[in-house]
Each structure stands twice: as C-alpha cells, then as structure tokens.
Amino acid sequence: MPKKSSRRRKPVASHKSRRKAAPSKRKRPARRKPLTGWRRFVNWRTILLGGFVLTVAWVIYLDVVIRVQFEGKRWALPAQVFGRPLELYAGATLSSQSFREELEQLGYRYAYRVSEPGTFSQSGGEFRLYSRAFHFWDGDAPARLMDVQFDDGMVQTVQDVKDGSELDIVRLEPLRVGGIYPSHREDRVLVKLEDVPPLLPKGLVAVEDRDFYLHHGVAPRAIARAMMANLKAGATVQGGSTMTQQLVKNFFLSNKRSLWRKGNEAIMAVLLEWHYDKDEILQAYLNEIYLGQEKSRAIHGFGLASHYYFDRPLQKLTLPQIATLIALVRGPSYYDPLRHPERLRKRRNLILDIMAEQAVITRDEANQAKTSGLGIARGRAGDTHYPAFMELVRRQLQRDYRKEDLTSEGLRIFTTFDPRVQQASEQALRRRTQLLDMQRGLQGQLQGAVVVTDTTSGEVLAVVGDRQPRYAGFNRALDAQRQIGSLIKPAVYLTALEQSDKYTLATSLNDSPISMKGPEGTIWSPKNYDDKSHGTVPLYSALVHSYNQATVRLGMDLGFERIADTLQRLGAEREIPPYPSMLLGAIGFTPYEVTGLYQTLASGGFHTPLRVIREVMTVDGEHLRRFPLEVEQTVDPAHVAVLVSALHEVTKTGTARSLQHHLPVGLTVAGKTGTTNDQRDSWFAGFSGEHLAVVWLGRDDNQPTGLTGSSGALTVWADIMGHIPTRPLPAPVTDKVAYYWIDQSSGLLSEAKCEGAINLAFIEGTAPQEHSACRESQTDSGSWFKNLFNR
Amino acid sequence: MMHRKLVGITLLLLAGCSVSPPQPEGQQGFEVEPVAADQPQIRPSPQTSKAALALLAKARQAANEGRLSVAEAQLERALRIEPQNAVLWHYMAKLRLHQGQLSQAAGLAAKSNSLDQGNQELQANNWRIIAQARYQKGDKSGAEAAQRHAEQLLE
Numbered sequence: 001m002p003k004k005s006s007r008r009r010k011p012v013a014s015h016k017s018r019r020k021a022a023p024s025k026r027k028r029p030a031r032r033k034p035l036t037g038w039r040r041f042v043n044w045r046t047i048l049l050g051g052f053v054l055t056v057a058w059v060i061y062l063d064v065v066i067r068v069q070f071e072g073k074r075w076a077l078p079a080q081v082f083g084r085p086l087e088l089y090a091g092a093t094l095s096s097q098s099f100r101e102e103l104e105q106l107g108y109r110y111a112y113r114v115s116e117p118g119t120f121s122q123s124g125g126e127f128r129l130y131s132r133a134f135h136f137w138d139g140d141a142p143a144r145l146m147d148v149q150f151d152d153g154m155v156q157t158v159q160d161v162k163d164g165s166e167l168d169i170v171r172l173e174p175l176r177v178g179g180i181y182p183s184h185r186e187d188r189v190l191v192k193l194e195d196v197p198p199l200l201p202k203g204l205v206a207v208e209d210r211d212f213y214l215h216h217g218v219a220p221r222a223i224a225r226a227m228m229a230n231l232k233a234g235a236t237v238q239g240g241s242t243m244t245q246q247l248v249k250n251f252f253l254s255n256k257r258s259l260w261r262k263g264n265e266a267i268m269a270v271l272l273e274w275h276y277d278k279d280e281i282l283q284a285y286l287n288e289i290y291l292g293q294e295k296s297r298a299i300h301g302f303g304l305a306s307h308y309y310f311d312r313p314l315q316k317l318t319l320p321q322i323a324t325l326i327a328l329v330r331g332p333s334y335y336d337p338l339r340h341p342e343r344l345r346k347r348r349n350l351i352l353d354i355m356a357e358q359a360v361i362t363r364d365e366a367n368q369a370k371t372s373g374l375g376i377a378r379g380r381a382g383d384t385h386y387p388a389f390m391e392l393v394r395r396q397l398q399r400d401y402r403k404e405d406l407t408s409e410g411l412r413i414f415t416t417f418d419p420r421v422q423q424a425s426e427q428a429l430r431r432r433t434q435l436l437d438m439q440r441g442l443q444g445q446l447q448g449a450v451v452v453t454d455t456t457s458g459e460v461l462a463v464v465g466d467r468q469p470r471y472a473g474f475n476r477a478l479d480a481q482r483q484i485g486s487l488i489k490p491a492v493y494l495t496a497l498e499q500s501d502k503y504t505l506a507t508s509l510n511d512s513p514i515s516m517k518g519p520e521g522t523i524w525s526p527k528n529y530d531d532k533s534h535g536t537v538p539l540y541s542a543l544v545h546s547y548n549q550a551t552v553r554l555g556m557d558l559g560f561e562r563i564a565d566t567l568q569r570l571g572a573e574r575e576i577p578p579y580p581s582m583l584l585g586a587i588g589f590t591p592y593e594v595t596g597l598y599q600t601l602a603s604g605g606f607h608t609p610l611r612v613i614r615e616v617m618t619v620d621g622e623h624l625r626r627f628p629l630e631v632e633q634t635v636d637p638a639h640v641a642v643l644v645s646a647l648h649e650v651t652k653t654g655t656a657r658s659l660q661h662h663l664p665v666g667l668t669v670a671g672k673t674g675t676t677n678d679q680r681d682s683w684f685a686g687f688s689g690e691h692l693a694v695v696w697l698g699r700d701d702n703q704p705t706g707l708t709g710s711s712g713a714l715t716v717w718a719d720i721m722g723h724i725p726t727r728p729l730p731a732p733v734t735d736k737v738a739y740y741w742i743d744q745s746s747g748l749l750s751e752a753k754c755e756g757a758i759n760l761a762f763i764e765g766t767a768p769q770e771h772s773a774c775r776e777s778q779t780d781s782g783s784w785f786k787n788l789f790n791r
Numbered sequence: 792m793m794h795r796k797l798v799g800i801t802l803l804l805l806a807g808c809s810v811s812p813p814q815p816e817g818q819q820g821f822e823v824e825p826v827a828a829d830q831p832q833i834r835p836s837p838q839t840s841k842a843a844l845a846l847l848a849k850a851r852q853a854a855n856e857g858r859l860s861v862a863e864a865q866l867e868r869a870l871r872i873e874p875q876n877a878v879l880w881h882y883m884a885k886l887r888l889h890q891g892q893l894s895q896a897a898g899l900a901a902k903s904n905s906l907d908q909g910n911q912e913l914q915a916n917n918w919r920i921i922a923q924a925r926y927q928k929g930d931k932s933g934a935e936a937a938q939r940h941a942e943q944l945l946e
Contacts, residue, residue: 087842089840089841090842092842138865139861169841454871456870456871456874606901614864615864626860626864629870631895631899632894633905733906
C-alpha cells in the first residue's frame with residue numbers, strides 16, 4: 001500500500017480533473033484565431049471576468065474540500081476497547097494474588113486508608129476495595145466500598161462496608177485493552193495539544209515555521225528567504241512551507257511537486273487559517289503529520305510515532321527524543337533511524353541547536369541532549385498491548401456491524417478479553433519457544449500462536465499471534481494457515497462413532513501398511529510415526545496413539561464425503577479436498593479455525609461460533625446491536641461423549657501422556673496432538689471443563705522444526721492450563737452413554753483392578769460382550785471414572 | 792431466608808415469556824401444546840449459587856420491563872458462573888423462543904437437556920420448546936415428534 005490511503009486519494013483525483021479543465025478554459029479563447037467580430041466582442045474584460053468567476057468557484061470548491069478533511073480528522077476519537085469485567089461473588093475461582101494483579105492492572109492504588117474510588121488495601125486474603133463507578137451498557141455500577149475475602153483460591157465473601165450486607169455479585173470496571181479505528185486499517189494515537197510536552201509544539205514552531213503565530217497560512221517572507229537560500233546553495237536546502245501548508249499537504253499526501261499543487265495548497269492553507277484558530281491547526285498538525293512507515297502501515301502523528309519509535313507515550317519522551325521526532329518531519333524515510341542513524345543524529349542535533357537559538361531550551365540543555373544516543377526502541381505501532389486480539393476485534397466488527405455504525409466516533413466496545421488468560425498464554429508461548437528454539441538450534445526462527453476460549457460460550461479469552469506478543473506483525477493465530485496433521489483425526493473417528501451400530505471404541509481396526517494411488521498416479525503409502533505396523537488394534541487405541549495406517553483404512557471405509565460433512569458440522573468453512581492425505585490432515589487451517597472445530601467437541605456437540613464482542617455502545621451510551629450466545633446442536637452429545645472419553649485417554653496413556661506430569665492433580669482434560677510431515681508443524685488442541693486452548697508452533701518459512709505435537713505445542717498448552725484456574729472435564733450426564741473398563745490391547749471387557757484396563761464410554765448397549773481373561777465376576781461399570789469427574 | 796426468597800422470585804422468571812404461537816395457515820391439523828403459564832415453572836435447583844440467583848432476578852426484572860437484551864445478557868452472566876446448570880440454559884431457550892429466534896431456542900433447549908440429570912419436568916419443557924420452535928418454522932412432523940417426547944417424559 002502506498003503511504004496514503006485510498007480515502008485520501010479521492011480529493012486528489014478530483015483536483016487533477018479540474019486542474020486540466022480549468023486552465024484550458026481560461027486560455028483557449030485567447031489563443032484561438034476566430035472571426036474578427038468575435039475578437040472585438042470577447043475582449044479582455046470578459047476574459048478577466050470569466051477568470052474571476054472561475055477562480056471564485058475554484059476557491060469555494062477548495063474550501064469545501066479542505067474543511068471536510070479537517071473536520072473529519074479533528075474529532076476522530078478512537079473506539080475504546082474493553083476486556084471482560086471481573087465478576088466478584090462468593091465461590092468465584094480467583095486467588096488473592098490474581099485479584100491483586102488485576103487491581104493493579106486496572107490502575108487501583110494501594111492505600112492505608114481506602115477512602116476514594118480506585119484505592120484498595122490488603123491484609124493477607126482480606127481486601128478492602130473502593131471500586132470505581134462504571135457505566136455498563138445494561139446499567140450503572142456505582143462506586144462502592146467493599147470487603148472481599150479470599151481463601152483456598154476462591155472468593156469467600158463480598159461485603160458492603162457501609163451497611164455490612166453481603167453482596168451477591170459485583171462487577172468491577174473492565175480493563176481498557178486499547179483504542180482502534182474500526183472502520184479503517186490505520187491506527188492512530190490521537191493527542192490533545194494541552195496533553196503533549198510543551199517542548200514539542202515549541203520546537204516544531206522554532207524549526208519548521210517561526211512565524212506560525214503571525215502568518216495567515218502562507219508566509220511570503222519565508223518563501224523568499226528559502227528561495228534565496230536555495231539559490232545560494234544551488235539546491236533545495238530550505239522549505240518555505242508554513243506548518244499550515246504542510247498540514248494541507250499531508251491531508252492529500254502525494255510526492256508530486258508542481259506549481260499548480262503548491263498554489264492549491266497555499267489557497268487551502270489560507271482558508272484553513274480563516275476557519276480555525278492556531279491551536280486547532282497545531283493540534284491537527286501533531287496528529288496528522290507523516291512520520292514513518294511500518295510495512296503497509298503509515299505512521300501518522302506524534303502520538304503513534306512516539307509508541308512506534310520509542311515504545312512509550314508522548315508524555316514520557318525526553319528532550320533528545322522529542323528533537324528526534326521533530327527531525328523526522330522533514331523526511332521519515334531519508335532520516336530512517338535504522339537505515340541512516342548518523343544522518344538522523346546530525347539532524348537531531350541541528351534541531352537542538354535551533355531550539356537553543358530560539359530560546360526554547362537553554363544552550364546547556366541542548367549540549368547535554370546532543371550527547372545522548374537516539375535510543376530507538378521499536379515498539380508496537382498502535383494503542384494496545386494486545387495487537388493480535390485487537391485484530392480479531394476489528395475483523396469481527398467489520399463482519400458483524402454496519403459501516404455507518406462503525407464510523408460514529410468514540411464507540412465503546414466490550415469484548416471477551418481475559419487479561420489473566422492472555423497473560424498466561426503470552427508467557428507460556430514466549431518461555432517455551434525460547435527454550436525449544438535454543439534446544440533445537442532454531443536461531444530464533446521458531447514461531448507460535450495461541451487461541452484460548454471458554455468451552456461453554458465460545459468466547460475468545462486470549463489470542464497470541466507472535467512469540468513477541470506486543471509486536472503487531474503477522475498474526476499467526478488468525479492468518480497462518482498450516483497443515484493440521486493428526487488434529488483432524490477426531491473428526492474421522494467421530495464419523496465412525498456416529499454409526500454406533502457399526503463402530504465403538506472397542507471395534508477392531510487394521511493397522512497394516514496401505515498403499516494407494518494419489519493424484520497423477522503417484523503411490524501414497526502413509527507410515528505410522530514409529531514406522532511400525534500394529535496389526536489389529538481397538539479403535540480407541542488407533543486414535544489415542546495416533547496410528548496413521550489404521551486411520552487411513554478407517555477413513556477410506558467411511559468415505560470422504562461423510563468425513564467432510566462431520567468437519568462442516570464441527571464448524572469448518574473451508575472446502576475439504578477429497579484426497580486420502582486429507583485423512584491425515586494434509587489440509588491447511590489457521591489456529592483460530594482449529595479452535596472453532598474443537599469448540600464443538602468441547603461444548604458437547606453444540607456448535608458455538610467463536611465470539612469476541614459482547615456489546616457495542618456509542619459515545620452517548622446508546623446501545624448498538626448485540627450478538628448473543630448462539631448454540632446449535634450439530635453432533636449428538638452422546639457420540640461426542642464417547643469420543644471425548646478417548647481424547648481424555650490421549651492425555652493419560654496416549655500421545656499426550658506427558659501432560660500427567662505437567663497438570664495439577666485432578667484436572668482432567670481431553671486433547672489431541674498434531675505433527676505434520678518432517679515436523680514442520682507442532683500442534684496441540686485440547687480442553688478442560690472450562691477452557692479450550694489451541695497451540696501451534698512452527699517456522700514462518702515452513703522448514704522443519706524437529707518438534708512433534710507433544711514435544712512442542714503440548715508444553716505451551718500445559719503451561720497455560722497449569723496457570724489459569726480451570727475446571728476439570730464435566731461428567732457426561734446423558735443416559736445414552738455408559739462407562740466400561742476395557743482391556744487396552746484386546747478391547748475386551750475388563751475390570752478396574754486389571755492391569756492395562758482403561759475406562760471408556762459406550763453408547764448404551766454397544767459395549768463389548770466378551771470378557772478379558774482378567775475380568776472377575778462382578779461388574780462395577782464406570783463408578784471410578786464418574787467419581788473422577790465428579791470431584 | 793434470603794436464599795429461599797430469591798428462589799421464589801426466580802420462579803416467576805420469564806413467566807411472561809410463555810406464548811401461544813399464532814397458527815400458520817394450512818397447519819390446523821396438529822396443535823402443539825404451548826409452553827403456557829399453566830405448565831409448571833422450572834425451579835432453579837437448590838445448589839444454584841446466590842450469584843446466579845441474583846442475576847436471574849435481574850434478568851426477570853429486565854424481561855418484565857421488556858428489556859429483553861438486558862435479560863439475555865444477565866442470563867449469559869449467570870451461565871458463565873454455572874455453565875453446567877441445565878435450568879439456566881432452559882431459561883435462555885425460553886427467552887429466545889419469546890424473541891422469535893426459533894433455531895436458537897431449539898438449540899438451547901437441546902443443550903439444557905444434554906446437561907440435565909433426571910429432571911423429567913425440565914426435559915419435557917425443553918422438548919415443548921423444541922416442538923414450538925419446529926412448529927413455528929413449519930416443521931410439522933418434527934414438532935409432533937418433539938411433542939410426543941415431552942409427553943412420554945411426563946408419563
């Protein structure tokens with residue numbers, strides 16, 4: 001994308017068309033050689049009058065153009081994006097430490113005397129808290145003085161201090177996650193003139209436009225001065241444009257220089273000065289001026305530039321940093337801090353000298369500042385710590401809301417963002433990728449992505465799109481479409497289990513080698529990961545140990561169409577290719593899409609579209625459309641329960657058994673590992689009773705990483721689940737399903753006491769009838785498993 | 792007791808939501824028994840937390856004032872606290888039916904049933920919601936089947 005957006009291009013285009021039309025009309029009559037009578041009639045007075053009328057019309061046109069631009073920019077408040085509010089109630093799973101962290105994140109101050117909103121005190125597990133008032137879309141939450149007691153990782157009581165009454169449920173104000181402009185792809189951090197460090201506007205005026213407060217938009221003296229300087233030097237060394245002219249130029253960014261253009265800019269500058277006062281123009285300048293380019297994204301305005309170059313808000317910049325930004329005004333690419341640091345440093349020092357000359361700063365201050373380095377710390381180009389999540393918010397807004405609604409300013413967007421889950425996900429991904437990267441000698445090439453949702457509601461709690469989560473670059477969670485490998489297997493096995501008269505978890509499958517003709521006559525013979533064939537195996541075992549040969553055989557028996565249909569019912573929107581390799585996941589999905597598929601399994605067969613926006617409010621508190629929780633049963637919950645009992649076994653005795661060392665005791669989970677050819681992709685998708693998390697690790701250049709699903713992504717997943725309070729898998733309650741002890745190797749009915757017995761679910765009446773050798777007379781169907789779940 | 796009082800209040804929740812659908816043309820043959828006020832209201836189970844009950848009370852108030860999206864949001868809050876509570880899902884299904892969101896009503900009623908542990912009355916009421924949703928969508932035989940399900944449960 002060029003530096004300017006198409007939105008801005010439009011007025012330029014209309015310029016051009018007029019530019020061609022207008023002068024020709026004026027000049028043509030003079031050049032022609034018409035009849036003599038005509039010549040007398042069309043005298044110079046008429047030409048003058050015509051020219052005058054045209055000029056006036058032209059100026060009026062320019063006036064409209066520039067005012068529309070200026071007004072459009074001036075009040076453009078970003079939409080405020082909020083996370084989920086923390087709900088406090090007796091029984092809420094929340095440790096006192098997490099609570100304190102959340103309070104600090106919300107900007108609550110620790111105080112000995114809690115006497116005003118936004119303060120708290122803590123003594124062990126007891127908090128006194130003065131909450132801030134907040135206007136939720138569905139009602140006001142007043143500021144409230146309360147005592148909150150924690151014990152055993154839970155909220156015990158919430159009490160109103162005033163009257164001692166117990167509060168059933170209290171919502172704290174949500175965390176502001178960031179600001180976005182939902183209707184376009186451009187981020188800005190708008191600043192108000194009174195909020196910026198005074199040195200910035202003073203320095204700008206000193207360097208760019210000394211007569212700013214005196215002129216009326218153009219400064220003939222400055223132009224003359226610049227022309228002289230340029231003549232002397234034999235090149236353009238000085239510009240004569242006022243800041244007002246520069247602002248106009250930025251509105252219609254174009255690199256073309258022409259006299260016609262300059263003339264128009266000058267007229268518009270005068271018009272701007274006529275309509276608006278100096279401070280308004282200066283503020284617009286601060287927010288509009290072009291200061292850099294990050295790939296496709298133009299960095300406009302000092303607010304955003306400050307984050308981009310120094311990773312801190314404008315208010316916190318030092319003198320040399322302010323001077324550096326002023327230096328960039330003249331040519332962000334010519335003075336690019338990365339490519340031409342020396343050039344930029346020189347110009348910064350020149351700026352400091354000018355500031356001292358103009359008595360904006362003292363000579364000493366200038367000299368002192370000149371000794372410091374540039375201190376560039378590339379930060380996030382945007383007003384948020386969570387660029388990956390914000391990108392999802394932006395996309396869902398654009399998908400679900402009308403454009404007219406989104407252009408209204410100062411929207412308040414309430415999202416499902418959970419700061420604690422996000423933090424756990426970021427930390428887990430960062431820590432594990434660093435570690436794995438080092439162990440495998442990947443030289444910083446290992447990348448990853450995480451999506452975490454609530455299993456019931458499909459609400460997206462956290463999104464990480466880069467191992468450096470603050471970096472607003474390629475969002476792998478949403479955009480990295482990678483082969484999913486064995487993550488597809490649950491869909492294959494579910495397709496089988498749905499034919500419960502034909503397939504159960506104990507049905508025998510054939511895991512012997514298989515070859516088939518692929519497209520273009522090639523022979524395809526998939527191998528098992530351990531390169532062995534396992535003969536006849538029970539169905540559950542083929543899934544739990546992720547046997548490829550058995551899966552392909554099963555899939556060929558079931559047929560591609562049936563499996564594609566299952567995938568679609570789980571929520572896949574992509575076309576499923578009817579190739580055998582599809583059965584082993586040779587099909588690309590993004591981590592976000594995979595999350596959608598597993599969501600249906602995690603919520604027991606109910607397809608729940610992933611949701612990131614709860615409500616949107618206008619700046620006046622008016623409530624825009626709401627997108628409620630949606631559920632649609634697309635798979636029989638009984639069949640899902642059977643599948644989940646096997647996916648739980650994956651995490652106990654299967655490919656993800658290492659989870660047993662990672663997770664807290666009693667936290668039962670279900671999941672599946674995924675590894676693709678040559679270990680290019682490492683996946684883990686799994687869920688507890690409350691959270692679903694999907695993790696992908698791999699390289700952007702799609703080279704091998706040496707990681708399997710369990711040696712890579714699983715470790716990140718385990719760290720996340722181990723660090724957030726979550727509930728174990730719920731016990732399935734459907735009457736259609738019963739649990740039986742099954743002998744691992746034979747798939748025959750066994751007994752809890754028997755070695756190698758595992759507990760699996762069967763649709764009522766389909767459990768194996770034959771007994772294993774070990775099984776004793778009495779049956780104790782499933783009580784252990786149910787107890788485990790009911791804990 | 793405060794607790795008991797709250798349960799009492801929530802009994803009335805969404806009572807106003809029970810509707811008899813207008814009979815679509817040409818579907819006179821089979822009449823679905825409406826989820827009417829004379830059907831027993833489903834109570835929240837005694838294990839329901841105070842927080843969820845408080846939210847139910849808020850939802851009821853909002854529903855009575857006609858602010859259905861607020862009611863809906865309170866129910867969603869309650870569900871976040873107790874995602875396995877079949878009765879909450881049932882209320883949600885009723886609300887959706889009242890809002891005329893038929894597929895959603897049926898989906899939520901099915902979800903409620905998938906979580907219920909042996910409360911026949913609740914299950915029957917959920918099947919009635921499904922019957923109504925199907926009926927209003929013009930799926931006559933589907934509605935009949937759902938209705939039979941409901942009746943069998945109460946036999």
